Amino acid sequence: MKWDIFRKWILKILYPITVWVGNQRMPFSKKLITGVEYYQIHPLLSPGIIFLTRTRGELSNILNPGFWKHGAMYLGDNQVIEALGCGVVIKDLISFLLSKDYVAVLAAKFATDEEMFEASKIAKTWEGSQYDYWFEMDDKVFYCYEVIYRAYKQSMEKVGEEMPFTMRKSLGSSIIIGDDFFEATDKWQCLWHNKN
Numbered sequence: 001m002k003w004d005i006f007r008k009w010i011l012k013i014l015y016p017i018t019v020w021v022g023n024q025r026m027p028f029s030k031k032l033i034t035g036v037e038y039y040q041i042h043p044l045l046s047p048g049i050i051f052l053t054r055t056r057g058e059l060s061n062i063l064n065p066g067f068w069k070h071g072a073m074y075l076g077d078n079q080v081i082e083a084l085g086c087g088v089v090i091k092d093l094i095s096f097l098l099s100k101d102y103v104a105v106l107a108a109k110f111a112t113d114e115e116m117f118e119a120s121k122i123a124k125t126w127e128g129s130q131y132d133y134w135f136e137m138d139d140k141v142f143y144c145y146e147v148i149y150r151a152y153k154q155s156m157e158k159v160g161e162e163m164p165f166t167m168r169k170s171l172g173s174s175i176i177i178g179d180d181f182f183e184a185t186d187k188w189q190c191l192w193h194n195k196n
Contacts, residue, residue: 032056032101032194038094044105044191045093047076048116050148052178052193054102067195068104068178071144072096073151075120081127083144088129104182104193108152110164119155123147135173145176 052068054061061069072082078093097103108116132141142150153163165187167174181188 031098033097033099033103035098037103037194038097041097041103041105041192042093045074046107046113046116047074047120048108048111048113048118048152049074049191050106050108050181050188051080051096052104052106052182053100055099056101064177066177066179068102068182071148071178071181073120073123073148075124076117081120081123081147083129083131083142083147085131087131088126088142088147090124090127102193102195104195105191106181106188107191108187109189110187111152111155115152115155115159118158119151122154123151126151135170135175137167137174145178145181148181149176 051072051074053070053072054068055070058069064070070082072080074093075081075090079090080093080096081088081090082096083089108119111119126142126147130141132138132143132146134141135143135146137146137150149163149165149167152165156163165176165180165184167176168180169175182190182193
């Protein structure tokens with residue numbers, strides 16, 4: 001009981017700080033993704049495709065490990081779902097992509113098109129959920145990569161299969177980071193990226 005009260009108090013302090021940190025940019029940071037890249041990426045997309053992104057000049061880059069700092073999932077109809085400090089939100093594809101510097105577009109090798117579509121439908125139900133500041137894989141709160149992982153896990157469980165993707169241990173919690181997706185080339189096919 002005391003722990004729950006303490007967590008709620010900490011979250012009241014953390015929320016405005018993390019939103020502020022996430023919105024800080026280095027001056028004169030020119031975006032590398034433009035309309036040209038958008039037209040290269042768009043034909044590759046189908047529901048369940050995931051995005052790994054990095055935006056130069058974000059203060060939150062210091063806190064997140066690996067090269068890929070953020071993840072999102074394509075829902076179809078030019079919509080993307082992602083978890084931000086304000087919670088799980090759906091954005092339009094153009095504004096999502098054009099605010100990034102580096103993007104990787106990945107498809108699950110272990111899932112059929114139907115399973116990928118089901119993962120996108122599951123993720124969409126989490127719109128409005130709170131952000132998972134504790135990285136505990138809770139059923140009600142999500143961080144960006146957790147949205148992707150849990151949606152695919154539930155999609156695979158519906159057809160009686162296991163998610164063939166393991167999480168890493170960090171500070172006593174099981175977590176997943178963007179580089180885990182990008183480097184698992186036996187499980188995720190990179191369709192496009194501008195990392196170099």
